[in-house]
Ligand code: FES
């Protein structure tokens with residue numbers, strides 16, 4: 009796609025914060041040291057499920073160097089949670105702990121050591137309750153309830169949706185297949201451990217600096233939890249040293265730091281240890297899945313029925329959304345005219361799961377893409393051809409009422425097939441080597457906010473200074489994906505100046521308009537569109553003033569190369585800084601807002617709010633693997649991903665997102681697992697929680713496909729999460745191609761491959777994966793007409809567009 | 811118990827009065843205000859805290875400052891020469907090798923030690939040298955690319971310097987190949 013008409017967009021520029029990052033100048037939360045600052049520590053429960061019978065802090069309070077000690081009794085007695093429907097957390101538990109790692113008290117002291125020592129002087133007695141460590145345990149013991157709310161004893165959420173008659177669809181099929189899959193839980197493992205600094209000033213106002221992906225939601229929750237007017241709270245998100253979804257809730261350490269600062273009368277920092285980060289979690293749900301699909305001889309899908317059982321852990325977190333997401337996006341990639349989804353999330357006494365890169369969708373994508381490969385084999389079809397023939401059409405709706413706008417999936421498939429030499433390799437590689445493919449789709453921003461409201465999802469203020477410098481104020485949080493840079497690029501493009509002329513001031517609830525946060529791949533699209541709107545409004549004012557001076561009409565003008573000039577007579581113009589002076593003289597202060605809210609396209613049914621997005625990205629992935637038949641070790645040797653990003657605003661950054669996604673997908677499919685024994689994390693260290701190193705990450709080939717989506721800023725879609733999705737099943741499919749073993753659960757660890765090979769030698773079906781499904785009766789489905797194939801509304805109306 | 815020591819950090823002598831059990835990481839960050847050095851585990855497992863001691867990569871979370879007295883400590887703050895970035899820093903910035911940037915200081919120092927010992931490493935040698943530095947953002951691809959680019963630029967700069975030594979000066983050439991022109 010031509011980028012000629014752009015001067016900034018489409019260029020592989022360095023990020024605007026690169027220079028501070030390579031010199032060590034970037035200040036993350038734990039790099040803040042304020043005068044008189046105290047250090048905080050949390051005391052955490054060693055038991056997975058217990059009643060607190062005694063909690064005495066007097067010995068800790070008496071320790072020299074201790075400024076304050078708090079328990080849940082020092083906070084308002086109410087529960088909170090990120091989702092309005094799941095208010096089930098306490099910063100410091102008062103009556104009951106529900107997992108190892110639940111905080112029960114907190115200390116602020118002169119240094120970390122003293123704080124730590126003080127926590128050991130807090131006397132806590134527990135009365136142990138039976139720990140429920142699995143979905144089966146929790147369903148079998150309704151008498152030992154973890155929470156008093158939900159859709160049943162230990163059932164957090166149960167959903168059942170039906171779009172058309174699946175049984176009838178199965179009757180029309182030539183082949184009906186059922187499969188069962190399990191996706192193990194894993195965690196984000198950001199390199200930066202969470203940290204927060206709170207300062208409750210003498211003016212009675214609170215400032216919190218935190219490594220959070222969502223300062224706005226933390227701001228809202230703090231008002232509630234601390235019982236302070238929200239207007240007197242300021243939350244600043246410091247540059248985040250990796251998030252991946254792990255810094256999206258309000259956490260005990262943030263809340264405790266605030267209250268401790270209030271009591272101690274000085275700033276308080278709490279920085280989590282790596283072990284605490286493992287228990288804080290909110291990562292990938294372990295999900296058991298059953299699916300049944302009807303196929304025609306040519307591979308066309310007549311209908312699909314999908315069930316998921318999520319092991320939620322001890323709290324709600326984003327779990328209701330996660331549950332819906334395990335069923336929402338199956339329909340976006342291929343034509344599925346009829347669809348039924350049933351899902352349930354069960355509480356267990358383990359750290360709560362939540363959103364991790366791809367939120368709730370990598371698990372079903374693993375299932376769907378392995379299932380399709382098996383069906384292709386049964387039907388005698390090439391797995392590429394079968395997928396390629398049945399892709400969703402642009403500007404149509406899916407069975408579950410999602411709107412697909414542009415799609416570049418066909419091109420993505422063609423490009424990875426060609427680049428990888430698929431046709432020369434599939435089924436033809438020597439024993440032990442294999443190649444596999446998979447595809448996926450992902451949202452570019454959630455269509456709805458966490459809490460219902462009519463306000464913008466993203467706001468930007470662009471301010472022009474008389475110097476010609478421009479400030480961009482936006483609540484968005486840069487977690488490494490480069491959102492600050494994207495804001496600078498789009499504003500520079502519209503105003504015809506250089507990114508260097510722009511300073512971005514992000515994520516400060518006092519100074520910046522709200523952006524909901526860095527989740528659901530929403531920032532480039534939503535904050536980007538808001539920034540474009542603000543910059544265009546500013547440009548209109550500038551053009552008006554310059555037009556008057558040059559005696560032309562604003563429509564005759566163009567902004568480029570730091571100048572504003574007459575399009576057909578480029579010599580006639582003024583420098584950008586001078587144009588700003590003219591505009592400020594005419595209009596007064598130049599500080600202009602832009603707002604964005606997604607088009608209102610949610611399906612009109614309960615649960616229809618999870619899944620809609622302004623547009624979807626698409627990815628196709630081919631992986632080549634080497635499998636050692638002795639040890640069962642799987643080594644990916646090369647990976648190709650083609651990703652429909654709409655438009656690459658900066659191809660360098662998009663490639664970086666794709667590469668990082670591939671890496672993370674490889675970790676999940678081959679080695680990462682968040683597992684517990686008797687409530688205790690088996691491997692809460694970076695050495696034992698295996699993640700890929702530079703040695704284990706293969707050569708990666710990234711291909712960017714552009715579709716110029718009408719919803720995206722300059723046509724852009726997301727890139728940060730979607731490319732992870734196909735990697736996991738592509739590896740599983742490649743392993744099958746290499747050694748004929750189906751490992752239907754992650755991680756595909758050496759022992760499972762060896763077990764599969766052993767089964768094969770014994771002449772048994774060479775499949776390793778879950779055998780049983782939990783006993784659970786899903787609620788009667790809500791029956792909704794399938795919207796499959798209906799045309800999308802020609803023009804999506806969205807609020808604040810003009 | 812506290813002790814008085816003198817450390818040479820980035821070419822500067824710094825006096826420190828700190829508890830003897832404090833790690834080099836803690837002393838650098840808390841006593842010397844050099845927060846560029848990061849931590850991801852404080853157990854020697856992630857490489858984020860890597861600094862150079864006499865040119866060798868050392869995990870500062872496991873090192874004791876007393877043992878580093880009289881030795882040259884280099885942190886990320888000491889990589890640039892005045893306003894001139896080290897070619898590794900330049901290449902990391904240009905190629906997008908720092909996403910969240912949290913692993914970056916440690917990566918840069920491990921890479922610098924590699925390039926000192928092996929000026930033109932193969933890609934596998936780079937992988938090997940950085941295997942102890944975890945990065946969760948980049949998939950390592952752009953980091954490997956950046957180290958290779960920096961190696962190439964340093965190599966070319968070295969060639970030019972040598973030919974200049976032979977044939978007289980040509981100002982600006984070095985800046986050009988180091989990307990600082
Ligand atoms: S902090 Fe030193 S190795 Fe992780």
Ligand code: FES
Pocket residue numbers: 199249250488907908909910911912913914944945946947948
């Ligand atoms: S850039 Fe984020 S951990 Fe490496």
